[in-house]
Amino acid sequence: MNSKTVLITGASRGIGKATAELFAREGYGLILNYNNSKEKALKLSERLTKTGSKVLVYQADVSKQQQVENMVSAGESFFGGIDILICNAGISQQQLFTEITPDEWRKMMSVTVDAAFYCCRAVLPGMIRRKKGKIVLISSIWGIVGASCEVHYSTAKAALIGMTKALAKELGPSNIQVNCVAPGIIDTDMNSTLDIKTRRELISETPMGRMGSPYEVAESIVFLSSDKADFITGQVLSPNGGFVI
Numbered sequence: 001m002n003s004k005t006v007l008i009t010g011a012s013r014g015i016g017k018a019t020a021e022l023f024a025r026e027g028y029g030l031i032l033n034y035n036n037s038k039e040k041a042l043k044l045s046e047r048l049t050k051t052g053s054k055v056l057v058y059q060a061d062v063s064k065q066q067q068v069e070n071m072v073s074a075g076e077s078f079f080g081g082i083d084i085l086i087c088n089a090g091i092s093q094q095q096l097f098t099e100i101t102p103d104e105w106r107k108m109m110s111v112t113v114d115a116a117f118y119c120c121r122a123v124l125p126g127m128i129r130r131k132k133g134k135i136v137l138i139s140s141i142w143g144i145v146g147a148s149c150e151v152h153y154s155t156a157k158a159a160l161i162g163m164t165k166a167l168a169k170e171l172g173p174s175n176i177q178v179n180c181v182a183p184g185i186i187d188t189d190m191n192s193t194l195d196i197k198t199r200r201e202l203i204s205e206t207p208m209g210r211m212g213s214p215y216e217v218a219e220s221i222v223f224l225s226s227d228k229a230d231f232i233t234g235q236v237l238s239p240n241g242g243f244v245i
């Protein structure tokens, strides 16, 4: 049984859920955050508990500072500390730049960038005290190369890459590694609204000729969270099937 505890935001579906399953397999204690998908989160928690995992499932909108702080306090009380933070919760929207409203822009920034700030800020005092910790921020290839009709998403995901690099430098002396995973096109609900033509185009632009599975992204996240990655910090690992090289 692994004695470490991981907090995964947006663990109810997609990449977050796959990541929770892989961490559970490795024996980590799990704090599974969800926002709207209560039933899915509870079902996942129930399944992982049955197979021997210790799980705290917690509803919080990660764009709200107080909710994040409450969640982290609850997690620390339940497990005695949080060793690993995975900032995975995210939203997407396809929209021409000139049609993005200020509210839509703000929402993208708050769910992506503010949330990472609130989550890191909440878990860091404990990690710094213990002089040990791992943070993985989930960006996207679009944060590296930019996506047409997703300027707010690309901007927010690029911000996470900047945050990863700066935080890694600041936290290195505290033995805390901060890395980023920037997935390519992954088969989750996030891409389920794409029309068939766009799906085909994205697949044909991917040298591996297919979408990635959420488990393929989860493997990178679990690796960067493990002791095997103790000398890796400030890096962007991009499981993308060759889409961005």
Ligand code: NAP
Pocket (backbone or CB within 6 Å): 009, 010, 011, 012, 013, 014, 015, 016, 033, 034, 035, 036, 037, 038, 060, 061, 062, 063, 088, 089, 090, 091, 092, 111, 138, 139, 140, 141, 182, 183, 184, 185, 186, 187, 188, 189, 190, 191
């Ligand atoms: P998904 O299937 O749409 O799942 C999104 C998750 O984020 C859900 O668990 C959702 O929880 C949670 N979430 C959204 N807003 C939240 C909030 N305000 N507070 C707490 N949780 C919130 O997406 P995914 O494909 O797994 O994406 C996961 C991450 O990978 C995202 O950051 C995404 O940008 C990134 N990514 C995805 C792809 C891709 O192709 N799929 C590619 C690159 C990067 P509820 O349902 O409970 O509300």
